[in-house]
Amino acid sequence: MIHPALEVTDLKVYYGFVHAVKGVTFSVAPGEIVSLIGANGAGKTSLLRAVSGMVQSSGQIILDGLSLDGIAAHKRVQLGLGHSPEGRGVFQTLTVLENLQMGAFLQTNSKKIRDKLDYCYDLFPKLRERAKQLSGTLSGGEQQMVAISRALMSFPKLLILDEPSLGLAPKIVQQIFSIIQKLNADGMTILLVEQNASQALKISHRAHVLETGLITLQGSGSELLSNDLVRQSYLGL
Amino acid sequence: MQDLLQHLINGLSLGSIYALIALGYTMVYGVLQLINFAHSEVYMMGAFAAYYSASALNLEARPGVLSLMILLFVAIFFCSCLGVLIEFLAYRPLRKAPKINVLITAIGVSLFLQYSAQVFFGADPKVFPQVLENTTLFTFFDVPIKSLDLSVFVVTLVSMILLYLFIFFTKYGKALRAVSCQIQVAPLMGISVNRMISLTFVLGSSLAGVGSVLVGLKYPKIEPLMGLLFGMKAFVAAVLGGIGNIPGAVIGGLLMGLSEEMVVAYLSSTYRDALAFGLLIFILIFKPTGILGKNSAEKV
Numbered sequence: 001m002i003h004p005a006l007e008v009t010d011l012k013v014y015y016g017f018v019h020a021v022k023g024v025t026f027s028v029a030p031g032e033i034v035s036l037i038g039a040n041g042a043g044k045t046s047l048l049r050a051v052s053g054m055v056q057s058s059g060q061i062i063l064d065g066l067s068l069d070g071i072a073a074h075k076r077v078q079l080g081l082g083h084s085p086e087g088r089g090v091f092q093t094l095t096v097l098e099n100l101q102m103g104a105f106l107q108t109n110s111k112k113i114r115d116k117l118d119y120c121y122d123l124f125p126k127l128r129e130r131a132k133q134l135s136g137t138l139s140g141g142e143q144q145m146v147a148i149s150r151a152l153m154s155f156p157k158l159l160i161l162d163e164p165s166l167g168l169a170p171k172i173v174q175q176i177f178s179i180i181q182k183l184n185a186d187g188m189t190i191l192l193v194e195q196n197a198s199q200a201l202k203i204s205h206r207a208h209v210l211e212t213g214l215i216t217l218q219g220s221g222s223e224l225l226s227n228d229l230v231r232q233s234y235l236g237l
Numbered sequence: 238m239q240d241l242l243q244h245l246i247n248g249l250s251l252g253s254i255y256a257l258i259a260l261g262y263t264m265v266y267g268v269l270q271l272i273n274f275a276h277s278e279v280y281m282m283g284a285f286a287a288y289y290s291a292s293a294l295n296l297e298a299r300p301g302v303l304s305l306m307i308l309l310f311v312a313i314f315f316c317s318c319l320g321v322l323i324e325f326l327a328y329r330p331l332r333k334a335p336k337i338n339v340l341i342t343a344i345g346v347s348l349f350l351q352y353s354a355q356v357f358f359g360a361d362p363k364v365f366p367q368v369l370e371n372t373t374l375f376t377f378f379d380v381p382i383k384s385l386d387l388s389v390f391v392v393t394l395v396s397m398i399l400l401y402l403f404i405f406f407t408k409y410g411k412a413l414r415a416v417s418c419q420i421q422v423a424p425l426m427g428i429s430v431n432r433m434i435s436l437t438f439v440l441g442s443s444l445a446g447v448g449s450v451l452v453g454l455k456y457p458k459i460e461p462l463m464g465l466l467f468g469m470k471a472f473v474a475a476v477l478g479g480i481g482n483i484p485g486a487v488i489g490g491l492l493m494g495l496s497e498e499m500v501v502a503y504l505s506s507t508y509r510d511a512l513a514f515g516l517l518i519f520i521l522i523f524k525p526t527g528i529l530g531k532n533s534a535e536k537v
């Protein structure tokens with residue numbers, strides 16, 4: 001039997017009295033790109049944080065057949081979660097290489113680590129050039145590359161990307177989206193949150209629209225791209 | 238000239254011990270943004286642990302490098318355990334509480350240890366066992382280089398080099414820097430933040446242990462309140478260098494020791510302690526981030 005890569009049921013997130021996610025159910029099948037789109041404050045980041053254990057939540061999260069209930073964030077990495085957080089969260093005082101090594105913190109096979117490092121460097125040749133540079137001195141786009149590569153270094157079964165294109169120049173945005181597609185073609189399952197809804201929907205197999213903590217629409221990427229509501233609210237057409 | 242050289246040596250020797258203690262303040266601050274007021278009492282307890290184990294093992298009868306190593310080991314071990322215990326019992330339950338609560342708790346722990354030490358060890362000073370003979374090893378431009386000063390210098394240098402190698406070149410050292418940089422993101426790497434915080438306390442307290450033995454040897458009087466002023470000066474040294482900054486703590490410590498020695502030598506020993514507080518006020522007014530203060534440049 002094939003498990004979904006991720007199965008989220010009735011997920012709720014509270015921050016004190018703020019009810020950020022109000023009971024969300026969705027799943028990601030192995031090999032899919034699934035995206036979540038929604039306005040600012042819709043609860044997208046909160047949802048992703050709940051999945052990787054950075055915030056408390058109620059409901060059920062099942063990763064590759066295994067319930068994550070009660071499992072601390074740092075232990076979820078071992079189970080196959082890779083998370084490139086909102087705002088990139090690069091370790092600024094560490095070099096690019098050290099950041100990537102931190103991604104592989106739990107890995108013990110040095111040959112596998114080296115191969116994965118090469119894989120990341122091939123995806124983003126810029127990072128190979130900058131390996132010894134402090135990450136804090138990188139441009140925003142380069143820092144995003146570090147964040148994605150760092151998440152890849154933990155050999156995730158599911159890669160979570162929170163707004164990878166935020167604040168980047170159009171050319172770099174294009175590059176990031178084509179890398180996401182390449183990762184997927186190489187077999188990576190991806191859960192993507194994006195402000196850039198049109199790009200995200202184009203590369204997604206399925207997508208969900210999140211509005212004030214609830215999923216209000218879902219469908220394949222192309223269905224949502226042609227949906228009138230989506231076109232009006234998120235694509236500005 | 239000869240005079241000045243002698244004062245420089247004394248100042249560096251004292252300053253390197255300040256630096257050791259300052260490193261503990263700065264490392265904990267770097268990770269938790271907490272000024273660990275109990276750190277100076279960890280240092281004081283280290284001195285007593287060394288004192289009692291020296292008399293238990295009768296080390297004074299066998300002065301030498303081996304005895305010094307044994308004392309250092311005892312103090313390091315004892316201080317590490319105490320530091321980790323303090324964090325675990327007093328600070329960890331408050332991990333999500335406002336910073337001010339933790340700060341007040343730190344002061345509480347500090348007072349608790351001071352007065353417990355007075356109850357258990359007595360309030361009057363004890364003479365620290367001299368496990369190293371203070372002989373003149375050689376003269377340098379007519380200044381006698383004493384074995385004690387040289388030991389202080391070598392031991393602090395080795396400790397700092399080891400710390401540097403650990404923090405910058407080992408996996409756990411890098412993880413420690415990662416936690417200190419982005420505590421929320423570190424778990425996404427599989428790094429256990431709690432374990433790294435314990436590690437920080439082990440490292441900082443170990444250095445305090447080393448410092449306590451060196452102070453015991455050089456200024457051989459220990460008492461339960463010995464951490465109060467010494468810790469305060471080491472803390473000022475950490476602020477001077479830029480709190481949270483590791484090389485800054487070393488620079489701050491050395492500057493502190495040197496300027497204290499110079500004040501005593503060329504002004505008056507009355508101002509010895511005023512200097513630290515004067516410096517603190519001066520830094521806080523003119524450069525609150527310290528000499529190597531963290532630049533908080535963040536890219537959006």
Ligand SMILES: Nc1ncnc2c1ncn2[C@@H]1O[C@H](COP(=O)(O)OP(=O)(O)OP(=O)(O)O)[C@@H](O)[C@H]1O
Binds near residue numbers: 018040
């Ligand atoms: N740490 C927090 N404490 C309190 N409230 C929070 C916290 N983080 C988020 N919120 C609130 O939760 C709601 C959802 O925020 P979230 O960051 O998940 O939205 P988002 O969809 O990711 O938005 P954006 O597109 O701006 O990134 C918002 O109303 C926000 O103000």
Ligand SMILES: [Mg+2]
Binds near residue numbers: 044045046086
């Ligand atoms: Mg967000």
